[in-house]
Amino acid sequence: MKHVLIIDDHIMVGEGTKRLLSDEPDLQADFVSSGSQALISMDNKYYDLxxxxxxxxxxxxxxxxxxxxxxxREARILIYTGYDTTAYFNTLVNLxxxxxxxxxxxxxQLIYAVKCALMDLAVIPANWLNELKRTDRKIKLNGEQVTLSEIEQTILLLVDKGKSNDEIADQIKVSRRTVERHLTKTFQxxxxxxxxxxxxxxKQLGLLPKLSF
Known part of the structure; x- marks a missing residue:
């Protein structure tokens, strides 16, 4: 028997998902409506997902x-959302x-995805794939198209995490001068x-998560 904890502030959604999963013979689901309740629940019970x-x-x-x-540290986590979450993809995967x-x-689909996750298989909506495979990000500024490279986006995300230039250089294995050069190009x-x-x-352009982390 695998144990699943659902955390959702929409009670009808959470209760519905709980009933759906608990109807499966090999699953048992609990539901809470806040993060604080989730942390209390995990202190009292082991959850597989x-x-x-x-x-x-x-x-x-x-x-x-x-x-x-x-x-x-080894907790299996699925993010449940009604919105396109590609802007948060790297942040959440890194977590x-x-x-x-x-x-x-x-x-x-939901039951199958949950069972895949319980077998340590990654779950990604198919309609995200075209967006996620792009290495460069095109944005429009004042009517002109601007392209940020993959490394420029990565550095910008690390700046958003509060990393210094030295910390960024160490994390992505380049020199501090390279980081500074990419930041200058990004600012321009x-x-x-x-x-x-x-x-x-x-954040306004959707290059960074609007949520804090």
Whole structure:
């Protein structure tokens, strides 16, 4: 028997998902409606899988994922959302999630995806693949198309995490000067003059998560 914990602030969605999974002979599901309740539940019971709603008012899915993995490093986590989450993909994967569930999934798709995750198989909606395979990101600024390279996007994400240039250089295995050069090019492309301006515009353009993490 595999044990699943569903965390969703929408009670009807959470209860419905709980009933659906608990009807499976090899699954037992619990449901809570907040991150604080989830942490209490995991202190009292072992769960093989956590299904976390990304957008919750008290504690969003990114912060809750961090809290769960801090207590249980090997926790299996699926992010459950009704929105396109590709903007948060790298952030969530780096935090250790095993996959993503769309709230538009049929009952059969959801059950199958959960069972795949329990077998340590990654779960990604097929309609995300075209977006995720792109190495460069095209954006429009003042009517002109601008392209940020993969490394420029990565550095911008690390800046958003509060990393210094030295820390970024160490993490992506390049020199500090290379980081500075890419940041200068990124600022020029985004038409900004500081890290703070770049982060603000990056969130506006969908290059960075708008949620805190």
């Amino acid at each position: 956590y299904i976390i709603d990304l957008n919750m008012p008290e504690q969003n899915g990114i912060d809750l994922t961090k809290a769960i993995t801090a207590r249980h 250790g999630v095993i996959g993503f569930l769309s709230k538009s999934y049929s009952n059969q 492309k985004m038409q900004v003059s500081s890290r703070a301006e770049a982060l603000k515009k990056g």
